[in-house]
Amino acid sequence: MQDIFSSLFEMTAFGTISYQTVIMWLIAFVLLYLGIKKKYEPLLLVPIGFGVLVANFPGAEMGIVDASNIDLGDGRYKNLFEIAHEYGILNFLYYSLIKTGFLPPIIFMGVGALTDFGPMLRNLRLAFFGAAAQIGIFTVLIAAILLGFDLNEAASLGIIGGADGPTAIYTTIKLAPHLLGPIAIAAYSYMALVPVIIPLIAKMLISKKEFTINMREMDKKFPPKHKIKNLKTVKIIFPIALGTVVAIFVPSSVPLLGMLLFGNLIKEIGTSTSRLADAATGPIMNTATIFLGLTVGATMTSEVFLTSKTLGIIAGGFIAFALSVAGGILAVKGYNLFASKKINPLIGATGLSAVPMASRVANEMALKYNPANHILQYCMASNISGVIGSAVAAGVLISLV
Amino acid sequence: MELLFLLLAKALDFGFTVAIVGFGIVLTALTLLFIVFSRLPKIINLKFKKKKGITEADKNVKEADAHIEGNVTAAVSLAMHLYFNELHDEESNILTIKQVRKAYSPWSSKIYSVTQNWPKN
Numbered sequence: 001m002q003d004i005f006s007s008l009f010e011m012t013a014f015g016t017i018s019y020q021t022v023i024m025w026l027i028a029f030v031l032l033y034l035g036i037k038k039k040y041e042p043l044l045l046v047p048i049g050f051g052v053l054v055a056n057f058p059g060a061e062m063g064i065v066d067a068s069n070i071d072l073g074d075g076r077y078k079n080l081f082e083i084a085h086e087y088g089i090l091n092f093l094y095y096s097l098i099k100t101g102f103l104p105p106i107i108f109m110g111v112g113a114l115t116d117f118g119p120m121l122r123n124l125r126l127a128f129f130g131a132a133a134q135i136g137i138f139t140v141l142i143a144a145i146l147l148g149f150d151l152n153e154a155a156s157l158g159i160i161g162g163a164d165g166p167t168a169i170y171t172t173i174k175l176a177p178h179l180l181g182p183i184a185i186a187a188y189s190y191m192a193l194v195p196v197i198i199p200l201i202a203k204m205l206i207s208k209k210e211f212t213i214n215m216r217e218m219d220k221k222f223p224p225k226h227k228i229k230n231l232k233t234v235k236i237i238f239p240i241a242l243g244t245v246v247a248i249f250v251p252s253s254v255p256l257l258g259m260l261l262f263g264n265l266i267k268e269i270g271t272s273t274s275r276l277a278d279a280a281t282g283p284i285m286n287t288a289t290i291f292l293g294l295t296v297g298a299t300m301t302s303e304v305f306l307t308s309k310t311l312g313i314i315a316g317g318f319i320a321f322a323l324s325v326a327g328g329i330l331a332v333k334g335y336n337l338f339a340s341k342k343i344n345p346l347i348g349a350t351g352l353s354a355v356p357m358a359s360r361v362a363n364e365m366a367l368k369y370n371p372a373n374h375i376l377q378y379c380m381a382s383n384i385s386g387v388i389g390s391a392v393a394a395g396v397l398i399s400l401v
Numbered sequence: 402m403e404l405l406f407l408l409l410a411k412a413l414d415f416g417f418t419v420a421i422v423g424f425g426i427v428l429t430a431l432t433l434l435f436i437v438f439s440r441l442p443k444i445i446n447l448k449f450k451k452k453k454g455i456t457e458a459d460k461n462v463k464e465a466d467a468h469i470e471g472n473v474t475a476a477v478s479l480a481m482h483l484y485f486n487e488l489h490d491e492e493s494n495i496l497t498i499k500q501v502r503k504a505y506s507p508w509s510s511k512i513y514s515v516t517q518n519w520p521k522n
Contacts, residue, residue, distance in 0.1 A: 124435050131424075131431040138420035145416040154416065216472075234441060241437055249430050377471050385431060392430045396423040 016058035020302035027305070028053035028297075031185070040192035044165065044293050048185065051297020055090070062090045063301035067177060070095060094295040099177065103292045104170035105259040108391075110285030111166070112263025113277045115355065115387070117238055118231065119380040123224075126347055126378060130385025132331030133351025134393045136161030136324030140316055141397075147312060152176045155397040157313055160187045161320025162390030163194070164353035169296065170256055171394045175401060181300035182310040186317035194357045197318075198349050199365055201325040206345045210333070211369040213344040215378045222341040232268075239265040246392060253395020260391065324352040328382070343378075350379040353386045 009015060031049030035042040055063035065087050070078050084092035097103050120127055137158040144154035152175040159171045160183060168187040172180050190197065239261035247254050263280050266273040332348030346362040359379035366375045 121438060124439055127431050127435055128428075131428045134427050135424065138424050141420050142413070142416045145413050151412050151415060151419075155419070216470075234438070237441065238438070241441070242434060245433055245437060246430055249433070250426060374472075385434075388434070389427050389431060392427050393423060396426050397419070400419045400423060 013057065013059045018058075018302075020306055021056055021058055023306060024052060024056040024300070024302045027300075028056065031297075034189075034192070041188050043289055044188050045192070047290055047293020048188070048297035051090075051294040052181075052300045053297075054294070055298035055301050062088055062298060064091055064094045064295065064299040067099075090295060090298045093291055094298065097291055098169075098173060098180070098295050101170060101173050101255065103288050104166035104173070105255045106288045107166045107285060107292065108256050109259040109263035110280050110288070111355075111387075112239075112260035112265075113267040113280040115260075115264055115267075115384060116380075117235060117264060117384060119377045120382075120384045121231065121234055121238065123378055123381040126343070126381040127385035127388075129328050129331050129343075129348045129351040129382040130387075130389040131351070132348065133324045133328035133382070133386055134162060134389045135327030136320040136322070136352070137390070137393050137397075139323050140320035143319065144312075144316055147316070149309075149312065151401050153179060153309075155401045156183055157316045158320055159183075159390070159394055159397060160190065160313075160317035161324040162353060162386075162393055163187070163191055163321060163324065163358070164387060164390045165191060167256060167353070167390050167394045169292070171397060174398050178304065179309065179313065180296060181305055182313045183317070184296045185300070186314050190317055190321045191354050191357070194354050195361050197321055198325055198358060198361045201322055202329065202346060202349050202362075202365060205326060205329045205333075208369065210336075210345050211366065212373065213342050214370065214373050215344055215347070215375050216373075218341050218343070235268045236265065239268070242388070246388075250392050250395040250399070252399035253392050256391045256394060257388065260387070321352070325349050328352065344373075344375055346375060347378050347382050350383040351386045351389070353383070353390050355383050355387055356380065358386075359383045 028049050031045050031052060034040045035045030035049055054060070069087070070083060072078060078086075080092060080096050083095050139158075140161055141154050141158035144157045145151065149157060156168075156172040156176040156179055159168045162168065165184070165187050169180065169184055172183045176183075243254075243258055243261045246257055263277070266280065267277040328348035328351035329345045330348070331351075332343050332345040336342050336345075344366060346366055350358040350362045352358060359376055362379045363374065363376040366373045
């Protein structure tokens with residue numbers, strides 16, 4: 001009788017639940033709550049949250065195992081069939097789709113097909129602030145080394161400041177795959193917190209007078225020298241030309257940028273390739289998002305997540321984010337010192353990626369100070385160049401570190 | 402190469418180098434982008450001119466049309482939206498059958514009906 005009960009007990013998971021497991025469940029519940037109820041990036045936080053939950057069911061053994069288990073030595077690895085057989089379906093997905101660096105570029109293709117480079121081409125000047133806002137990445141890289149992270153980890157931590165989910169994940173896969181879970185969570189959480197972070201930093205650095213700089217009036221006073229005619233043609237040439245230019249400079253950013261620009265090209269060509277663009281933005285991107293979210297969530301087993309490094313990543317990620325916003329704002333302020341055609345510093349704040357939320361937030365802030373001051377179009381210019389900037393920065397980090 | 406490694410022996414030094422070089426590359430890439438695309442319209446326009454041999458009048462029209470500001474587009478689309486909404490004027494939602502008084506018509510006149518002409522017993 002007792003034997004039956006003890007074997008029944010062993011069949012259930014009661015014996016193996018530890019306090020770490022419970023903590024991970026709570027984290028999963030918080031992520032699910034934020035995604036479902038608070039609607040913070042629900043498309044990502046819900047799969048990630050559920051991935052965390054699934055990975056931490058004791059006995060189910062769905063959590064992603066360390067890469068050392070896959071390594072057979074001599075540069076050889078277990079094949080996918082063996083991985084699926086020994087470690088289950090989520091490990092199969094992780095090692096085939098994430099570890100190979102497959103999904104982030106696929107998502108970038110969808111992002112490209114959803115992006116309109118028009119605002120940036122109309123206000124090319126503003127593209128520089130997309131570069132300035134990458135300062136957070138590099139500052140945190142140095143700070144993280146000082147704090148005792150190794151170079152690869154520090155670079156992955158810094159890339160959170162690029163405010164670009166797929167870029168952060170791609171860089172981390174390449175440089176420090178053991179930190180993938182916490183970094184993805186930090187990146188997406190802070191992107192969801194853009195409506196809080198941007199106003200916080202902006203109010204600290206921008207004066208009331210600067211908030212009310214009206215971009216349209218400035219454009220009227222100082223009309224732009226370069227007017228783009230044949231915008232449609234330029235938009236088609238843009239991805240091809242940009243891809244070529246960047247590929248020569250930073251070849252390692254091509255997997256991300258190349259896919260982004262390919263997505264954009266099939267969108268801009270118009271009706272003749274619209275079916276491809278529809279597939280890239282719809283079915284392919286949605287499928288990719290599901291697998292990315294679930295597997296990234298599943299990397300967060302208690303042994304990996306509940307360490308002091310996670311706390312460092314969450315704090316460091318915030319600093320990277322805040323510094324990127326501040327970098328953009330300060331770059332605009334510096335520019336305004338010398339130029340007669342002033343730029344609203346809020347446009348610098350949108351230089352970090354997080355398209356289009358950062359622009360919407362900045363636009364709302366500008367409207368608060370002057371209800372007639374719509375800066376959305378201008379914000380989108382630096383916002384989109386921020387995407388390019390962070391992808392280039394990721395490429396630089398991957399090849400240099 | 403060995404010298405480089407010696408110089409960059411410390412992770413922190415290497416970090417600084419990566420940071421400075423990396424940021425420089427990001428800036429350069431975007432500057433290059435700016436240069437290419439601020440020149441690009443001129444190149445494209447040149448080609449188009451050669452092909453078509455646009456007359457002076459055409460050119461004026463094109464220049465005026467080329468740049469439409471966002472707020473103009475917004476105003477036009479709002480106006481069109483209002484206009485198309487107006488086309489279908491507001492009707493009352495109450496549907497009833499009205500009795501229609503028609504003018505006299507011999508087609509339905511009782512005088513010509515069959516029964517009228519039957520002999521009365």
